[in-house]
Amino acid sequence: MSQNIKNFSAEPIVRYRNVTKVFDQRVVLKRLDLDIMPGEKIALIGPSGSGKTTIARLLMTLEQPTSGTIEVNGELLWHMQHKGKLITANEKHLHRMRSSIGMVFQHFNLFPHMTILRNVMEALVHVRKIPKPQAQQRALELLQQVGLQDHIKKYPAQLSGGQKQRVAIARALVMEPKILLFDEVTSALDPELVGEVLDVIKGIAEKKDTAMLLITHEMDFAREIADRILFTDGGVIVEQGTPEQIFENPQSPRLQAFLTRFLKERQYGLASETAAAGAE
Amino acid sequence: MWDWNYTWEILPQLLKVVPITIAATLSAFIFACALGAPLAMAKQSKNKWLSLPVSAIADFIRKTPLIIQLFVLVFVLPTSIGLTLSPFVAGMIGLGIHYSTYLSEVYRSGIEAVPKGQWEASTALNFTKTNTWLRIILPQSIPPTIPVMGNYLITMFKETPTLSAITLVELLMTAKTLGSSSFKYVEALTLVGLIFLVLSYPSALLVRALERRMQAREGSAAIK
Numbered sequence: 001m002s003q004n005i006k007n008f009s010a011e012p013i014v015r016y017r018n019v020t021k022v023f024d025q026r027v028v029l030k031r032l033d034l035d036i037m038p039g040e041k042i043a044l045i046g047p048s049g050s051g052k053t054t055i056a057r058l059l060m061t062l063e064q065p066t067s068g069t070i071e072v073n074g075e076l077l078w079h080m081q082h083k084g085k086l087i088t089a090n091e092k093h094l095h096r097m098r099s100s101i102g103m104v105f106q107h108f109n110l111f112p113h114m115t116i117l118r119n120v121m122e123a124l125v126h127v128r129k130i131p132k133p134q135a136q137q138r139a140l141e142l143l144q145q146v147g148l149q150d151h152i153k154k155y156p157a158q159l160s161g162g163q164k165q166r167v168a169i170a171r172a173l174v175m176e177p178k179i180l181l182f183d184e185v186t187s188a189l190d191p192e193l194v195g196e197v198l199d200v201i202k203g204i205a206e207k208k209d210t211a212m213l214l215i216t217h218e219m220d221f222a223r224e225i226a227d228r229i230l231f232t233d234g235g236v237i238v239e240q241g242t243p244e245q246i247f248e249n250p251q252s253p254r255l256q257a258f259l260t261r262f263l264k265e266r267q268y269g270l271a272s273e274t275a276a277a278g279a280e
Numbered sequence: 281m282w283d284w285n286y287t288w289e290i291l292p293q294l295l296k297v298v299p300i301t302i303a304a305t306l307s308a309f310i311f312a313c314a315l316g317a318p319l320a321m322a323k324q325s326k327n328k329w330l331s332l333p334v335s336a337i338a339d340f341i342r343k344t345p346l347i348i349q350l351f352v353l354v355f356v357l358p359t360s361i362g363l364t365l366s367p368f369v370a371g372m373i374g375l376g377i378h379y380s381t382y383l384s385e386v387y388r389s390g391i392e393a394v395p396k397g398q399w400e401a402s403t404a405l406n407f408t409k410t411n412t413w414l415r416i417i418l419p420q421s422i423p424p425t426i427p428v429m430g431n432y433l434i435t436m437f438k439e440t441p442t443l444s445a446i447t448l449v450e451l452l453m454t455a456k457t458l459g460s461s462s463f464k465y466v467e468a469l470t471l472v473g474l475i476f477l478v479l480s481y482p483s484a485l486l487v488r489a490l491e492r493r494m495q496a497r498e499g500s501a502a503i504k
C-alpha cells in the first residue's frame with residue numbers, strides 16, 4: 001500500500017511475548033505474541049471488549065502486564081536488570097523507554113489550559129529539552145501538516161472534534177516516536193468530521209516510517225493503509241493477514257461473523273442516514 | 281444606655297489591632313495553603329505507609345477543636361521540647377495547620393476533577409511526574425478551587441478571636457480589656473462585630489463575583 005521502504009527482515013521494533021493481562025480476576029489478554037516491524041502499519045480490529053485497547057495501553061505503559069514481556073527496540077519495557085535479577089521497571093526506566101512510543105486517544109486528551117501551539121510544543125520543551133524557538137518551529141511545521149496553522153492561538157475548547165484530534169496527532173508526532181498508537185481516534189467524532197482525521201493519518205502513514213498500530217472500526221480505512229490486519233476476540237489474536245486475506249478470505253468463523261455483522265451494521269447505518277436526510 | 285462618646289473613644293484603639301488580626305489571618309492562610317498541597321498529595325499517595333497515617337492525623341486535627349491545638353502549641357511545646365512560640369507565631373501555625381486539613385480536601389477535589397485522560401496524555405508524552413503535576417494537573421485543578429479557598433480565608437478571619445485564648449492581642453482581646461476597665465462591654469463588643477462585618481462582607485462579595493466568573497469561564501469552555 002504505502003511506498004516507504006520497509007525492511008521486514010530487520011529486528012521487530014516491538015515484541016510482545018506471552019503477555020497476559022488480568023483485570024479483577026478477568027483474563028483480558030491471553031498469552032499474546034505479537035511482533036511489530038519498524039515502519040509497519042498494523043490495523044487492529046475486533047469486537048468490543050476483545051482487548052484491543054489493552055494491547056495498546058500495555059505498550060504505552062498505562063497498564064502493566066500481569067505476566068509475559070514486551071520488548072521495544074530489543075530492550076525489555078516493563079522489566080530491568082537489578083543486581084543480576086530481572087525486576088519490575090522503575091519510573092526512570094519507563095521514562096527512557098517511552099521516548100520511542102506515542103499515542104493518540106479516542107477523546108483527544110488535549111491540555112485545555114494551553115493554546116494549540118503550546119499543546120504541541122510543551123513536551124518538546126520540557127521532555128525533549130529543545131530550546132523554545134526551535135520547538136516552536138517544529139510545532140508550527142506539524143500544525144501546518146495537519147492543516148491547523150490558522151488556529152495556533154486558540155484553546156482546545158474553541159475547536160471542533162476533528163480539529164482537536166488533528167492537534168492531538170500533531171502533538172504525538174512532534175515527539176518523533178518510533179511507534180505510534182491510535183486508539184479509535186475517530187469514534188468520538190461526528191460522522192462528518194471523521195474524514196479529515198483519517199486523511200491526516202493516511203498522509204502520515206504514507207510519508208513517515210513510523211510504525212503504527214491503529215485500533216479502528218473504520219474497515220475501509222484499515223484496508224487502505226494497513227500492511228497487516230489483526231483480528232482479536234476474547235483476548236487473543238484469532239486471525240491475522242494482509243487486508244486482502246482478512247477481508248476477502250476470512251478463515252475463522254468468528255472473523256466471518258464479525259465482518260458480516262459489520263457489513264450489516266453499515267448498511268443499516270447508511271439506510272438510517274438516508275432516512276434522516278429524507279425526513280429533513 | 282449606648283454611650284456614643286465612649287464609642288468614638290475606643291474605636292481608634294480597636295482599629296489599631298485590625299492590621300494584626302488581618303496579618304494573623306493572612307499568614308495563617310498562606311501557611312495553610314502551603315501545607316495543604318503536600319498534605320493532599322500525601323493523602324492520595326499510592327504508598328499506604330504514607331497515605332494512611334497522614335490521613336489519620338489530618339482527620340484527627342480536623343475533628344478536634346482549634347483551641348485545644350492552640351493550647352498544645354503554647355502550653356505543651358515549651359515544657360515538652362522547650363520550644364516557646366510568640367502568640368502570633370503560635371496562632372499562625374495553629375490556625376494554619378488546622379485549616380490546612382480543610383484546604384487539602386479542597387485541593388483533593390480539585391485534583392480529582394482533572395480527567396484521567398490528562399494523566400494518560402502526560403504519560404504518553406513522557407512528562408516526568410513533577411512536570412505532570414506542575415504543568416498539567418495543578419494548573420487545571422487550582423483555578424476552580426479559588427472561590428472555595430476565598431471562603432476559607434473569610435472563615436479563618438472570623439476564627440481569629442479564638443487566638444485571644446493564647447493571648448494574641450487581636451480584636452476580641454482588645455474589646456475585653458477595654459470592657460473590663462470601663463464595664464461598658466456592649467459598645468466594645470458591638471464595634472468588634474461591626475468591624476468583622478465591614479471586613480468580611482466585601483470579601484464575601486468578592487469571592488462570589490470570582491465564583492460567578494469561574495462558572496462563566498467553565499460554561500464557555502464547555503461550549504465547543
Ligand SMILES: Nc1ncnc2c1ncn2[C@@H]1O[C@H](COP(=O)(O)OP(=O)(O)OP(=O)(O)O)[C@@H](O)[C@H]1O
Binds near residue numbers: 024048049050053054
Ligand atoms: N482498568 C480496567 N479495569 C477493569 N477492567 C478493565 C479495565 N480496562 C479494561 N477492562 C476490561 O477488559 C476488557 C478488554 O477491554 P479493552 O478496552 O481492551 O477492549 P477493547 O477491545 O478496546 O473494546 P472496545 O472496542 O469497547 O474499546 C473489557 O472487558 C474491559 O471491561
Ligand SMILES: [Mg+2]
Binds near residue numbers: 054
Ligand atoms: Mg477500546
